[in-house]
Amino acid sequence: MRTRFEVLLVCTANVSRSPMAASLLRHHLAERFAERAATIRVASAGTNALAGEPVDRDVATVLRTLGRPDLTGGEAGRQLDAGTVGAADLVLTMTREQRGAVISLVPPAQRRVFTVLELARIARMLGAGGRLPASASPAAGWKALAAAAPAWRGPTAPRDPAVDDVEDVHRAELEVQVGAARRLDEALAVVVAVV
Secondary structure: OOOOEEEEEEEOOOOOHHHHHHHHHHHHHHHHHHHHHHHEEEEEEEOOOOOOOEOOOHHHHHHHHOOOOOOOOOOEOOEOOHHHHHHOOEEEEOOHHHHHHHHHHOHHHHHHEEEHHHHHHHHHHHHHOOOOOOOOOHHHHHHHHHHHHHHHOOOOOOOOHHHHOOOOOOOOOHHHHHHHHHHHHHHHHHHHHHO
16 A cells, blocks of 8 residues: 655746745645655646746745745756656646646546645535544545545535636735745645644
């Protein structure tokens, strides 16, 4: 039985939002699970990546503004491909459009692709209702969430689907970047708390 769980975060260029979200997720995992967080692998990619380009330097500033460590680890832009999607247990995108791009690339992945904000809303519902079983490990908790989440996609859908999108922050004003990072941070904290 596989004891690891792989989360792939996806944006467009893979130099701002998804590396920032990956760093935030690593932070919350480490805070909640300490050394057991190593059983969750976090990676990122872009639907139209600036392949090989370093993470935007504003990301470190934004993370510092939120009081979060920069755990991007020297990542560089990486193009999303079918193999990367296939290796992931869960794919989290920044927008519904990116979610659609992932599903177009690998249609069987549909049940395990969500926007970050969509999964947070579902996790909040599952956690509040005690609908997730207690897990013996972080990986088991993530597997339980990934298995339960697809059934809640419709029942938790917002009236305005655009609320599931985190706007593009590449080259945006710092306050826009901080606002997007705060939304991601809050959403990922909810997800990690539930698993």
